[in-house]
Amino acid sequence: MDKFFERAIEEAQKGLAEGGIPIGSVIAHEGKLLGAGHNKRIQQGSVVLHGEMDALENAGRQSAKVYQTSVLYTTLSPCPMCTGAILLYGIPKVVIGENQTFMGSEQLLRDQGVEVVVLNDPTCIQLMKDFIAAKPNLWNEDIGEP
């Protein structure tokens, strides 16, 4: 398994262990880890730090050139907000753990020329299935559903 994708899963599991929502992400640039993170809704009461956003935040300020030659790895299909962040910074490739428990804005990414790879990894699917079954209200809050 790709080491960055593996790290994204570890981030998701870390989030779960903290009592949070198990979604993790990594941004890598030319084979080096730039930033890793996980959803912080519970841990920090954050409504903007989805996994992808936390990875971007932890990567810190980067030039457009760096973003435009980076890859984002995320355990779950990116929601509209995270999709927008990917488009804002011009990240050209996104590797997605799964889109079975939640389908994000993958079509918008593709329409804008982003390469989207969906793995439908069993570990990622199980993490979300178990979490959604255990805490449906929290999950709905995270995706803006009633």
Add this chain to the structure above:
Amino acid sequence: MDKFFERAIEEAQKGLAEGGIPIGSVIAHEGKLLGAGHNKRIQQGSVVLHGEMDALENAGRQSAKVYQTSVLYTTLSPCPMCTGAILLYGIPKVVIGENQTFMGSEQLLRDQGVEVVVLNDPTCIQLMKDFIAAKPNLWNEDIGEP
């Protein structure tokens, strides 16, 4: 002038006084201020806290019902990331200070049924014109441009 829009401008001016990028936002729910914020790229080294995101973050965790009956005010046309956050949380109305110095994803908002009001307020335009002229590199970084 609408008091929430006025407050968004005050947030932009506060950001400028801190040495930051002068973009401010407010989220209001049924006539009450829910959260206010401004771009924190310089102040916190943040790549996710655009004005709109900072206002959402300061509003804290809210139910879908609250977001879906709120209005977002922002001094500048929302970039793809902030547009995605508006869509994620289902905010039905966005009041935009100006779209002359930067055109965000207003069409995507409209396509998704969001009511978009553009004021093209002279104070907002001047704030961004002066800032972009003074610090073009910083502005390009904020919108992912080389």
